[in-house]
Amino acid sequence: MDIESLRLFVLAAEKLNIGAAGRDLGLAPAVASARLARLEKSVGADLLHRSTRRVSLSQDGAEFLPFAREILAQEAAARAALGQRGVAATGTLRFAAPSSFAQLYIMPLVTEFLEAQPGITLDMRLSDTQFNLIEGSFDLALRSAPLAETALKGRKLADETRILCASPGYLAEYGTPETVEDLETHRLVAFRDRVPRPLMRNGQPAGAFDPRPERCRLVMDDGASQRGATLAGAGISVNSLWSVYRELVEGQLVRVLPEIEVADGSVLWLVYPKANVLSPKVRVFMDFLIDRIGRTPPWRAG
Secondary structure, eight states: OOHHHHHHHHHHHHHTOHHHHHHHTTOOHHHHHHHHHHHHHHHTSOOEEEOSSOEEEOHHHHHHHHHHHHHHHHHHHHHHHTTOTTOOOOEEEEEEEOHHHIIIIIHHHHHHHHHHOTTEEEEEEEOSSOOOTTTTTOSEEEEEEOOOOTTEEEEEEEEOOEEEEEOHHHHHHHOOOOSGGGGGGSOEEEETTOOOEEEEETTEEEEEEOOOGGGOOEEESOHHHHHHHHHTTOOEEEEEHHHHHHHHHHTSSEEESTTEEEOSOOEEEEEEETTSOOOHHHHHHHHHHIIIIISSOGGGOO
């Protein structure tokens, strides 16, 4: 199977434009079309639907695309392994991350990364709803959770600390809890699944943050919105320290039961499918994020 034809197909699938994909590779439109036709003949399937107005992926093309990307990644990794360090990090990097973290820490760095890596295009999927890396054909993702999936490999970006906090206004009206048991009488703000979160004090179990329906009337699936609701006085919530440290420093939020931490084993991981070769584009982006964020996390400053 011709590597350059695969490269052309991947570009055409990403741009949905055969002529533009061909130009990126120095090919005339007619040559690009003929090369794609030969690839389709060799695999025995129509990979792209063509009309006078538009190009779209066929069902076969959508199923073939992640394998084509993987072959290109393996080819680049093989060159690097043979000492061809001049192999540039190129291509589209499909990256998934929690929206709340990305807005605060990744988006301010994107321009710097793209200027340093002119051959890479970032295709970012930002949502606090977790994507399936393998089914979604993602190259890399940021996960704030224990690394439990056996199909994934990862590098740690930073430690994760989750704490309880509330607004000064809420605490003035409803009082400040002095023990974990006091949470029973407070309004709680919950994230998505309403799973009880184990609490620890000095490394020892100290009960749980349990957002049962009778005392939790606000549930959401977006970290930034949860932070906003807590700022507005909706109740006590569990938040990642990276999400609220500025508000804590400025006094807009108060840490509740400051000796308590949520003990759910979460770590900030950069993860990728175990079956994938670690391609140059993935490696340089991981190295960049670890250097800019992980070495000295802003929320640990001071």
